[in-house]
Amino acid sequence: MKYFIIIIMSTQLFSQGEWLPGTANTLPQGRWEYGVFQPVRWGQSEDREISFYKLTALLMPGVAVKQRWVQRYDWTVSSSHSVYYPTPLLKMVTKEGIGGMISPEFDIPNMVSLWNMVLASKQIDQDKIFTAKAGIAIALGGSDLAMESTIDLPLIYHRLAVYYNSWLLRFGSDMNGRLSNKWTYLVDGDLFIIPGMKGSFALEHKGMVTWEKSSRFHISLGYKMVYGQYPDGYPNENITRTHILPMIDFVWGR
């Protein structure tokens, strides 16, 4: 169950176009991409991309829109706006017995979060794109959520923190590049800052290599490293932990 939740929550990793081509660029109009874990992405127009999650469509409904605003010289600037409704998923794991990640003594209210991010990508040379991003997430409806009901696990704690804290900040950078005709790579870093809350930051780093069989099918393999602060008690308020998790995805496009 722990890994199921991590998988579901980690699909949010891809929400702001982090995965190849996780840049400020949007998909070409009419193109669809869908992976096992990453969201379904659709080039709605030449400068707008819409994405949503298959795995969490029922348990944590959400949708993201990436709008390209500027494309000049080597620079592309976009903004991404996402909305999520995590209540059904959290209610599902609030239970007695196996699979209970949250104690049934806690009530899960109706909550919604809005994630907004600005992305700026620069073509370094023919094979490399660097992307910087900054954003803010806000949540509504979480004021009645008991602080003791947090799920204190990597990837999950700092993403759900927005519902407990009402807001958080997120910064990141990506480097996408090509190793050869069929191989590409992605190296990224993300910083979550949750001011005023125990466990107030997480630094996440991802490394992935992708084999492009064709423009219709990719396989990605890599790892995610999380260096995060988590709530602690006496004698320390916080404790930092490091986790490394494997990542794999299969992506189809048309």
Next chain:
Amino acid sequence: MHRTKQLLYLLLITLFSCEPLVTTFEDTEDAVLYEAKTFTTIPNPDNALIILSWNIRFGIGRLPFFGDSCGDRTVMTEKEVLDALELIAAEIDAIDPDIILFQEVDRESKRTQYIDQVQWLLDHTDMNYAAYASMWKAQTIPSDGIGRIDAGNVVMTRHEIESAERIQLPLRTDQDALTKMFYLRRNILKAKIAIPDQDNFYAVAVHATAFATDDTKQKHIDKFKDVLDEMAAAGDVFVAGGDLNSVPPGAETDFCDEDACEEDVFHTDSDGGPHLEGSYFENFDTEPTLLQPLYDTYNPAIQLSAAVGVDHNTHSTSENRFWDRKLDYIFTNKNVASGSGTTHQGLFQETIHLSDHAPVSCVIILE
């Protein structure tokens, strides 16, 4: 070739895990040692030591924990835990022991807000040193919202602990593989303490299985006695005890009626079973007399004749019912000062609220 190497390195990194999901233990390994933030003066033992044994129920007093007491809660608030710990520390100060054998102490657990209760108790009592041996340690228990857990036995003392060893006890055999993986790994904690004029002085804390319906409890008590016998044979001095989850020989063995929650089903078969786990002390033939060899070999804090009396009961599953059975013991191969064995039952409104176990203490004579 270069790319293959890169991929291999990547795979190695990916498979690297910083911490296991569930911590397992060797048969014997070093315990975790602690020191108080500030030391109090180490008293001269004056030829006697006060020993205390107490299962403190991870510092939640009588709050309705889901795992016992027909409770419905898993995660306590920080204030609830600190309030309970304050009362426990006050009781310790009142008893004023030299050595404490603790059971059920949390230190990195979601259910008690990650308060390191070993360090907290060191810093809020006159104790100076402690050794800790975990009996339940996991990054997360994916059930009932338990989350991260680290709970175990502790030896705490005013005197320096020279070394401490965690001795693994056998696991239950009446559970499925998945439950067993995430379940408790009970232990004996053996600490060597620097007592003036005593060359080899040990304090031993144990917490035997509570809910096993097979003969695991027999194995635990046997192993506990083996450890004591080895020390005695080597000429060592020891005080040993804890929550043995066994009633004294001659005591009542069936507490199913007393402990039953609303929807519990028991005593339905012609042979009297099934019984509530943890409430029945006759799961195998020799269970009612499990502690007889300990009484026959070593000096108890409370003599057997007195141990079956209500004045020395140490446990009840509800604070609304006074202590109704004895599960907690101290044994030593030194002499116990006559009349010093005490079960701190308190008045109805006192220790009954601090834990589901009453503290037991005695004075041992060093000679």
